[in-house]
Amino acid sequence: MRARQAARGGGPCTVELAGRRCPRPAEHTLSVRGVLFRLCSACHLMTTQYLLDQHVPATEIGAVPSPAVSQTPRAQPAGPARPGVGPARPTQLLIVEDDEMVRVALQHTLTRFGYTVLAEGTGRAGLRSAYLQRPDLVLLDVMLPDTDGFEVLRRLRTVSDVPVIFLTARSDSVDAVVGLTSGADDYITKPCQPREIIARIERVLHRYRAAERRHDDIYDDGLLRLDSEQHQAWAAGSLLPLSTTEFRILDHLVRRAGTVQHFTTLLQAGWNTPAPSARDRVKFTISRLRSKLDATPAGGASIVSVRGIGYLYRSPTTPSPSPSPQYTPTPAGYSHTHTLHTP
Numbered sequence: 549m550r551a552r553q554a555a556r557g558g559g560p561c562t563v564e565l566a567g568r569r570c571p572r573p574a575e576h577t578l579s580v581r582g583v584l585f586r587l588c589s590a591c592h593l594m595t596t597q598y599l600l601d602q603h604v605p606a607t608e609i610g611a612v613p614s615p616a617v618s619q620t621p622r623a624q625p626a627g628p629a630r631p632g633v634g635p636a637r638p639t640q641l642l643i644v645e646d647d648e649m650v651r652v653a654l655q656h657t658l659t660r661f662g663y664t665v666l667a668e669g670t671g672r673a674g675l676r677s678a679y680l681q682r683p684d685l686v687l688l689d690v691m692l693p694d695t696d697g698f699e700v701l702r703r704l705r706t707v708s709d710v711p712v713i714f715l716t717a718r719s720d721s722v723d724a725v726v727g728l729t730s731g732a733d734d735y736i737t738k739p740c741q742p743r744e745i746i747a748r749i750e751r752v753l754h755r756y757r758a759a760e761r762r763h764d765d766i767y768d769d770g771l772l773r774l775d776s777e778q779h780q781a782w783a784a785g786s787l788l789p790l791s792t793t794e795f796r797i798l799d800h801l802v803r804r805a806g807t808v809q810h811f812t813t814l815l816q817a818g819w820n821t822p823a824p825s826a827r828d829r830v831k832f833t834i835s836r837l838r839s840k841l842d843a844t845p846a847g848g849a850s851i852v853s854v855r856g857i858g859y860l861y862r863s864p865t866t867p868s869p870s871p872s873p874q875y876t877p878t879p880a881g882y883s884h885t886h887t888l889h890t891p
C-alpha cells in the first residue's frame with residue numbers, strides 16, 4: 549500500500565494499491581509524522597489499522613478535520629465551569645462501553661460537567677478512536693463484545709500512555725487487580741454516582757498531569773537524580789555510566805516510581821518498538837542497570853521485578869515492607885583521620 553502525500557484541499561483518495569489509484573473520494577485527512585494524507589473511509593480504516601499494528605506511537609498520528617468538517621465549529625457545552633481544568637482546551641474523554649444505555653447516560657453526564665466526550669461501542673472502534681483522537685483519558689469497559697478491555701488496554705499501551713480507568717460491572721477484585729497491574733490507572737465498579745466518577749477522573753488526570761510536569765524538570769528523590777535533557781543520572785552524587793537505552797529505561801521507571809511498568813511500555817520507552825517478543829531486551833537492560841546501581845547506595849534492589857508483568861522503581865519515599873538502607877555521605881576532602889602528620 550502506498551499513500552501519496554495529499555495536495556491541500558484535494559478531492560480524491562490518495563491511496564494507491566498495486567499501482568491502481570483508489571477511485572473513492574477523500575473524506576478524512578490523516579497526518580502521519582507531519583505528512584498529510586487525504587483518504588476515503590475504507591482506506592482511512594485500513595491505514596489506521598496498519599499503523600496501529602506497526603505500533604506507530606499515537607503522538608505521531610493526527611486526525612485532521614477535513615475542510616468541510618472544520619468549518620463547522622465543535623459545539624461547546626454550556627454549563628458550570630469544568631472541574632479542575634484550565635481554560636486551555638476542554639478535557640476530552642473517550643468512553644468505550646458496549647451497553648448503549650450506560651454509554652449514553654455516561655456521555656450525557658460527563659458532557660453536562662463540561663467535558664468533551666467521545667463514545668464507542670466496541671473495543672476495535674475504541675482503540676482506533678483513542679489512537680486517532682488522542683483523548684486525555686479513556687473510560688474502558690472490561691466486558692466488550694469483540695475483545696475484552698484488558699486486550700484493548702494491552703494494545704493501546706503499545707502506542708500510547710493515555711490514562712485509562714476501567715469500568716467493571718463486577719465487584720470481582722481479581723479483575724481489578726489484573727486490570728491495574730496491566731497498566732490501568734484506576735477502576736470504577738458500575739453502577740456509580742456521577743460525583744464519584746468525576747472525582748476519580750480528576751484524581752487520575754491530576755496525577756498524570758503532575759507526572760507530565762515533573763518530566764520537564766530534573767528528577768531528584770534524594771538518592772537518584774536524573775537530568776532528562778542531558779541524559780545523565782547520578783546516584784548519591786556520583787555520575788552513573790549509562791548507555792542511552794539504560795538511561796531511558798531508568799528515567800521511565802523512576803518518574804513512575806512505585807507503579808509497575810509493563811514490558812511493552814518499557815520496550816516503547818527504551819527502543820520505541822514495543823514488540824512483545826522482545827522482553828529479553830528489557831531483562832538484559834534491567835540486569836545491567838541493577839549491577840550499575842549495586843555499586844551505589846541506591847542498590848540494584850531498588851528496581852523490583854513483578855513476575856510476568858514488568859518492573860517498578862522503589863524510591864526512598866515509596867512505602868515498602870523492608871526499610872531501605874540508610875546512606876551516609878562521605879565528606880569530601882580529608883577528614884581529621886587523614887590529616888598528614890608532620891614530624
Ligand SMILES: [Zn+2]
Binds near residue numbers: 591
Ligand atoms: Zn481510498
